[in-house]
Amino acid sequence: MEDVSAADVRSGAKDIQGMKWRTKTTREKVRQRILQYHMRNCRENVPQSDKEHKTIKKDCLYDFRWYARSISPSFSNSLLRNMVWATSKNDVYFMSNFSAVHWSSLTCTKTEILDFSGHIVPIEKHPNSSPEGLTATVVSTLAVKDKLLLAGGYQGQLIVKYLDKPGVSLCARPTYDATTTCIEINNSASGALHFIASYDDSVVREFDMETFQLSNYFHFNRPVYHTSLSPDGRLLVVVGADPVGMLVDARNGMAVSSLFGHVLDYSYASAWHPDGQTFATGNEDKTCRVWDVRNLSKSVTVLNGTFGSIMSMRYTSDGRYMAMAEQEDFVHILYVKSGYVVEQEIDFFGVISGVSFSPDTESLFIGVKGSEFCGLLEFGRRHNYSYLDAMI
Numbered sequence: 127m128e129d130v131s132a133a134d135v136r137s138g139a140k141d142i143q144g145m146k147w148r149t150k151t152t153r154e155k156v157r158q159r160i161l162q163y164h165m166r167n168c169r170e171n172v173p174q175s176d177k178e179h180k181t182i183k184k185d186c187l188y189d190f191r192w193y194a195r196s197i198s199p200s201f202s203n204s205l206l207r208n209m210v211w212a213t214s215k216n217d218v219y220f221m222s223n224f225s226a227v228h229w230s231s232l233t234c235t236k237t238e239i240l241d242f243s244g245h246i247v248p249i250e251k252h253p254n255s256s257p258e259g260l261t262a263t264v265v266s267t268l269a270v271k272d273k274l275l276l277a278g279g280y281q282g283q284l285i286v287k288y289l290d291k292p293g294v295s296l297c298a299r300p301t302y303d304a305t306t307t308c309i310e311i312n313n314s315a316s317g318a319l320h321f322i323a324s325y326d327d328s329v330v331r332e333f334d335m336e337t338f339q340l341s342n343y344f345h346f347n348r349p350v351y352h353t354s355l356s357p358d359g360r361l362l363v364v365v366g367a368d369p370v371g372m373l374v375d376a377r378n379g380m381a382v383s384s385l386f387g388h389v390l391d392y393s394y395a396s397a398w399h400p401d402g403q404t405f406a407t408g409n410e411d412k413t414c415r416v417w418d419v420r421n422l423s424k425s426v427t428v429l430n431g432t433f434g435s436i437m438s439m440r441y442t443s444d445g446r447y448m449a450m451a452e453q454e455d456f457v458h459i460l461y462v463k464s465g466y467v468v469e470q471e472i473d474f475f476g477v478i479s480g481v482s483f484s485p486d487t488e489s490l491f492i493g494v495k496g497s498e499f500c501g502l503l504e505f506g507r508r509h510n511y512s513y514l515d516a517m518i
Contacts, residue, residue: 129234129501130193142190143474143499157473187447187459187470188490188505195501197229197236198222199479199493202280203266205351205394206307207437207451210480210502211270215488218502219270220480226268226275231489231504239275240287240294249293252338260285260297268480269309269321274335276321278306284323286338296338300331307366308352311335314359314376322362324350330364330379344379346372354396354405361419363405365393371407373422383422387415397439397448399462406448408436414450416466427466432456438480442487447507449490451481457492475499 130144140146199220201209212218216232224243229236240246247259263279270276270289277285282301287294304327311321319335326349332342350366355376362376363385371385371393388409395408404426408414414436415425434452441448441462448466450458454477461468472492479493492503 129195132189132191135190142193142503143476143494143501144193144195156475182469183464183467185461185468185470186508187461187468188472188507190503191489191506192231192504193501194229194231194234194504197227197502198495198500199502200495201479201493202264203305204453205392205437206267207394207453207478207480208308208352209268210482210491210493211268212482212484212489212491213270215484215486215506218482218484218489218491219268219275220491220493220502221265221268224265226265226277229502239289240277240285242277242279242285246285246294246297248295248297250295252296252298254298254300254340255338256297256299260299266305267307267309269311271311272319274311276309276311278309278323280305282306282325284309284333298338300340301325301327301329303327304329307350310353310355312355312359316359322353322355324353324364324366326350326366328366330362342377342379344374346379351392351394352396354398356398356405357400357402363396363398363407365396365407365409367392369393369409369411371396373417373419385415385417385422385425387425387428388413392435394435394437395439397441399441399448400443400445406439406441406450408439408450410435412436412452414439429458429460429466431458432471437478440481440483442483443485444487447483447487449481449483451478451492454478457481459490472503472505474503476501 134140209221225241226239242263245261265277267278273289275287284298286296304325308324322332324330328346330344334341348366348368354363362374365371369388373382390411393409398405406416412431414429416427418426431452437453438451448460457472459470460466476494476496476499479495490505
């Protein structure tokens with residue numbers, strides 16, 4: 127299968143996924159049939175007040191660059207879609223079947239980083255690490271940041287690899303009875319590098335990156351599907367198998383506030399704005415809610431998806447944009463500095479494995495899984511909004 131470039135799309139020869147449409151069957155007609163199917167088969171409409179939702183102005187914030195059809199982003203759990211991580215505007219890491227893969231959009235080359243299907247043995251010795259290693263790990267969640275790749279498995283496995291070093295540094299299994307649902311690499315309030323691993327056994331575990339030792343253990347009253355640590359390392363957003371989310375003290379796990387607003391059982395995503403004052407949560411009620419820590423009595427903004435649960439969310443490092451990914455077919459980019467009222471809706475075919483901005487905010491990558499539509503979408507940031515930034 128051939129990749130698709132921006133030039134291909136501009137010429138009108140193909141759409142962004144390389145499809146050529148016949149006169150009688152257009153992309154718009156196929157999309158309308160899919161939307162009608164989802165409307166017939168989705169859960170009953172949830173009781174949301176239209177007054178809560180923002181009036182959105184449509185615009186283009188990121189331009190299509192490339193669709194790499196020769197690669198196959200994937201995920202192993204339909205509830206967990208954090209499998210795509212960009213480390214620069216040209217470098218992105220993702221899961222492809224049993225392997226963690228690096229893709230360079232500069233050279234259009236794919237490199238396998240780690241094959242989890244075989245026997246992985248750590249090259250370093252750490253307490254609580256498994257010296258005999260791990261075999262046939264089914265990866266449920268992934269995190270890549272600062273030359274670190276961390277993978278969590280269906281049976282509680284944790285695997286840590288430094289991208290600039292050979293081998294694997296850690297193979298551990300903090301629990302045998304739960305799936306690792308989320309891993310976040312961060313700096314603690316003291317500035318030390320650490321990572322937080324969440325599990326569907328209702329436990330969140332924090333580890334120190336120097337020693338790989340457990341530094342915190344929090345138990346909650348519901349399975350946890352996602353956690354996000356505030357930029358100052360003091361507050362932790364916890365969402366999972368309950369419509370009510372939680373904001374807790376990251377030092378002791380004590381509840382700071384409950385988050386009332388979502389109306390269906392499961393929340394799968396959360397993200398902090400870099401300012402540390404606002405954060406967002408995503409739910410199967412097809413909404414993203416934005417919260418302000420200065421007043422948590424209700425969300426300050428409610429953003430609608432098109433027809434699917436909100437499975438993944440990311441802010442750019444400068445806080446100007448937020449990406450909100452549904453379970454399939456749609457990713458929404460919101461212009462945060464406008465008050466979330468300017469939106470670009472990216473429309474394609476396929477199930478989403480993950481979405482990630484590059485640290486410099488220049489690129490956005492979207493993993494697409496599907497028998498016909500598998501590939502990696504790449505978009506580039508437009509720079510004609512500087513005048514708007516100056517006015518806001």
